[in-house]
Amino acid sequence: MRSITYLLTAIVAGVGTAAAMWLWQNIQSRQREAEQVAVRVVALTEDTVDPAEWGKNFPREYDFYRRTVDTERTNFGGNEAFQKLDANPRLRRLFAGYAFSIDYREERGHAFMLADQDETERVHQFKQPGSCLHCHASVLPAYRELGKQAGIPDAPGFNREQVMKGFEIACAMPLSELRTKVQHPVSCLDCHDPDSLALRVTRPGFLNGIAAFAASDVAAPHLGSIVQWRKGGREQPYDPNALATRQEMRSFVCGQCHVEYYFQGDSKLVTYPWAKGLQGDQILAYYDETGFRDWIHKDSGAPVLKAQHPEFELWNQGTHARSGVACADCHMPYVRDGAVKVSDHQVRSPLLNAAKACQTCHRQSEPELRARVETLQQRTHTLMDRAEIAVVALIDDIAAVKDNTDNEQLATARRLHRESQFLLDFIAADNSMGFHAPQEAARVLGTAIDLARQGQLELRAPLRKSPTAAE
Numbered sequence: 001m002r003s004i005t006y007l008l009t010a011i012v013a014g015v016g017t018a019a020a021m022w023l024w025q026n027i028q029s030r031q032r033e034a035e036q037v038a039v040r041v042v043a044l045t046e047d048t049v050d051p052a053e054w055g056k057n058f059p060r061e062y063d064f065y066r067r068t069v070d071t072e073r074t075n076f077g078g079n080e081a082f083q084k085l086d087a088n089p090r091l092r093r094l095f096a097g098y099a100f101s102i103d104y105r106e107e108r109g110h111a112f113m114l115a116d117q118d119e120t121e122r123v124h125q126f127k128q129p130g131s132c133l134h135c136h137a138s139v140l141p142a143y144r145e146l147g148k149q150a151g152i153p154d155a156p157g158f159n160r161e162q163v164m165k166g167f168e169i170a171c172a173m174p175l176s177e178l179r180t181k182v183q184h185p186v187s188c189l190d191c192h193d194p195d196s197l198a199l200r201v202t203r204p205g206f207l208n209g210i211a212a213f214a215a216s217d218v219a220a221p222h223l224g225s226i227v228q229w230r231k232g233g234r235e236q237p238y239d240p241n242a243l244a245t246r247q248e249m250r251s252f253v254c255g256q257c258h259v260e261y262y263f264q265g266d267s268k269l270v271t272y273p274w275a276k277g278l279q280g281d282q283i284l285a286y287y288d289e290t291g292f293r294d295w296i297h298k299d300s301g302a303p304v305l306k307a308q309h310p311e312f313e314l315w316n317q318g319t320h321a322r323s324g325v326a327c328a329d330c331h332m333p334y335v336r337d338g339a340v341k342v343s344d345h346q347v348r349s350p351l352l353n354a355a356k357a358c359q360t361c362h363r364q365s366e367p368e369l370r371a372r373v374e375t376l377q378q379r380t381h382t383l384m385d386r387a388e389i390a391v392v393a394l395i396d397d398i399a400a401v402k403d404n405t406d407n408e409q410l411a412t413a414r415r416l417h418r419e420s421q422f423l424l425d426f427i428a429a430d431n432s433m434g435f436h437a438p439q440e441a442a443r444v445l446g447t448a449i450d451l452a453r454q455g456q457l458e459l460r461a462p463l464r465k466s467p468t469a470a471e
Contacts (some may be wrong), residue, residue: 209272
């Protein structure tokens with residue numbers, strides 16, 4: 001009996017030892033796998049634009065990037081390029097006389113950025129500057145080539161001086177001419193250093209814009225590197241590539257393109273209007289001070305503005321930014337592939353990946369989180385509808401009396417049309433339907449409604465002739 005006990009004990013001990021050795025070997029294997037996150041198959045340089053080449057070294061990330069062609073939708077977003085003008089006919093009235101009244105489609109994923117630019121009627125029916133490719137293409141080698149031709153010598157790495165000069169030249173070129181110099185939409189090179197893989201800002205518009213914002217003294221407590229730069233004497237312009245934290249960079253690389261911008265002067269230089277701040281009212285004040293307009297509205301005669309896609313600006317006003325949450329935390333959350341931790345480069349709505357994008361921080365169930373988001377978005381959408389109705393009503397009222405060009409009320413009503421439409425569009429053009437900053441979105445839309453109704457009341461007031469007309 002005792003011999004049997006010894007035998008069983010030996011067998012159990014042997015099995016346990018074998019299991020422990022197997023587990024130890026598995027742990028060692030996973031640790032080595034985690035350390036070896038990439039295999040250098042090809043040499044990457046500042047001219048490696050094709051993401052497929054990067055994918056040879058980083059197949060996991062490239063596989064995610066390729067999935068940006070997917071078209072899965074949420075209630076208020078997705079990748080299907082449907083015609084917004086058909087879905088919402090009021091947009092044709094709002095943008096009457098401008099290219100967006102001809103073609104205004106839903107945005108698709110990063111893989112389509114250049115193709116969609118090629119296909120839009122805004123390019124086919126209107127002459128566009130090379131400025132448009134600042135964000136629609138992987139344009140760095142083209143900028144460097146143009147900068148070199150202008151006399152800026154080659155230098156290792158990003159070569160900011162050469163890129164900046166090429167950027168200035170490219171913006172002033174016709175889009176059709178610059179298009180021959182680019183082949184790919186936004187690529188790995190645009191956000192990563194090819195040697196170190198570190199995040200970096202490469203878009204000149206952002207580099208100039210964030211420097212102007214840093215110098216503005218507008219409060220930005222959530223952007224610690226700007227706060228420290230302001231305290232440190234400001235001997236040099238703020239440079240995110242030298243000063244920003246890695247967590248800040250995980251938003252700045254997205255903010256390179258997901259922003260409001262305009263084409264400045266005859267050179268059509270891509271400019272981010274942040275010198276007075278990032279809020280819609282502050283950007284409007286900047287445009288008023290510079291006298292900028294996108295076009296004269298066909299029906300009202302007002303010098304109006306078209307907002308672009310101010311996701312970065314709205315994110316800065318929201319609770320996630322103030323809590324240190326970066327764009328990438330929600331839109332490119334970390335995932336595990338075996339022992340390797342990688343960032344999801346599919347870049348999609350967090351609602352399509354709530355377990356990784358939301359539940360890392362929020363412990364509520366996925367249905368509850370989704371319901372919260374959709375409630376906020378639906379409220380924003382309802383308020384946006386009210387703002388659109390108010391602005392279109394103002395346009396109708398101005399159009400009815402615009403032949404009376406001498407009266408003071410008309411000038412005031414046109415100013416209020418400009419202001420109300422821009423603030424409305426500032427929220428409408430943001431692709432989060434208000435989620436990036438719900439309270440700010442409601443405030444801005446409420447202001448837009450108020451301004452539009454003020455414009456209508458102005459036209460109904462007793463006629464006040466201008467001094468010139470009275471004479």
